Amino acid sequence: MNRQHPLVPICRACRARGGELVLDLGEQPATDHFPAATDAAEDPRHPLRLWVCSSCGLAQLPDEVPVPVEPTRVESQALASQAADAVARVAASGLLRAGMRVTEFGSGHAASWLPLLAARELVPITRGEAERAPVDVVVDAFGLTHSPDQASALVERTRRLAPDGVLLLQFQSFPGIIRNRQWNVVRHGHFAYHCTEAMAGMLRVTGLVPVTAWRFDLYGETVLLAARRGGTPDDSVTTLLAEERDAPHPGTLARWAERSANELRTWLERAAAEGRAVLGYGAAARAVVLLNRAGVDRDLLPAVVDGSTRKWGKRIPGTRIPVISPTELTAARPDAVLVFVPELLRELRAAHVALPAQWLVPG
Ligand SMILES: [Zn+2]
Structure with missing residues (x-):
């Protein structure tokens, strides 16, 4: 049952x-709800489209669709070391001091910064406490995208910030998504895809100014902004803004979506014709979107491996492809493994050196 697109x-x-509507991925199943492998029901599908506001430049999902609870994801080494790197770089800039009170708006699937900050003698405070007594540092690493109402979500964070406090906001860069052709990061439940300019505009409304920016290559490109009341953006922010203006038009994502879905399907068909055994790795939302867009099912991809025990025995939404464990991967000895979560490639290769398979990242 699908809700109608808002006019x-x-x-x-x-x-x-x-x-402007820049990408239309058609009707997609809920990317986080993995039905049991034995569940033969048709999965509900909802429109998955991307729209860019011409006033503030925020890329977002224009459609309201129900979002089920996401199964807990295994925290990858890449995410954990990225959080440590981010905290180290913020600390090196002199923004963090022992005794500062800090609260966090987590995303549920990124590493928490609180243990890292506690190790630097900052004092973790719950969000409820911070509401009553605003804190020196508010951290949001990949959290904001999960809020359907972006404006009030940012107000909620700012409200917990002491007058001279600093808000640390980390997000996947939308210009980076365009440059890296990552159309399949667009998914139900991630309501907004931020560029620095749109984020700066949103911050301005809540009385904050982004004063410093850092960049990381996690997920392609991620940005971390430090924002506070008052101050001026430094060179790191102005450089980032200038570079983002050179990103290709968001509409190019539609072309890459078409191309990579076609390439994946063609590649799998050829592998099947040649009798090569292929498995997928990483039952992430990105894989769900890609497989559904490409119309790939169990006949072309017999299983997808995932490290999360909660996904074993389930199937990829919208398909009959079962999710299996890494132990089953070793036993299956496939000729090739398609890694749907590119940032895992290095650690997977290292963990499976004994497996004589070709490791590939699709399109
Ligand atoms: Zn807007």
Whole structure:
């Protein structure tokens, strides 16, 4: 049962109604709800589209669709070391001091910064406590994208910030998504895809200014902004803004979506014709979107391996492809493994040196 597309989307940040539809991935199943492998029911599908507000530049999902609870994801080494790197770089800039009170808006699937900050003698405070007594540091690593109402989510964070406090906001860069052709990161439940300019505009509304920016190559490109009340953006922010303006038009994502779905399907068909055994690795939302867009099912890809015990015995939504464990991967000895989560490639190769398979990242 699908809800109708709203005739005119309203921006989740600035409430403007004008914008451009840049990507339409059709009707997609809920990317986080993995049915049991034995569940033969048709999965509900909902529109998955990307719209860019012409007033504030925020890329977002224009459609309201139900979002089920996400199964806990195994925290990858890449995410954990990225959080440590981010904390180290912020600390090196002098923004963190022992005794500062800190609260966090986590995403549920990124590493928490709190243990890392506690190790630097900052004092973790619950969000409820921070509401009553605002804190020196508010951290949001990949959390904001999960809020359907972007404007009020940012107000919620700012409200917990002491007058001279600093908000640390980390997000996957939308210009980076375009440059890296990562169309399949667009998914139900991730309502907004931020560029620094749109984020700066949203911050301005809550009275904050991004004063410093850092960049990381996790997920392609991620940005970390430090924002506070007052101050001026430094060179790192102005450079980032200038570079983002050179990113290709978001509409190019539609072309890459078409191309990579076609390439995946063709590649799998050829492998099947040649009698090569292929498995997938990483039952992430990105894989769900890609497999559904490509119309790939169990006949072409017999299973997808995942490290999360909660996904074993389930199937990829919208398909009959079962999710199996890494132990089953070793036993299956496939000729090739398609890694749907590119940042895992290095650690997977290292963990499976004995497996004589070709490791590939699709399109
Ligand atoms: Zn807007």
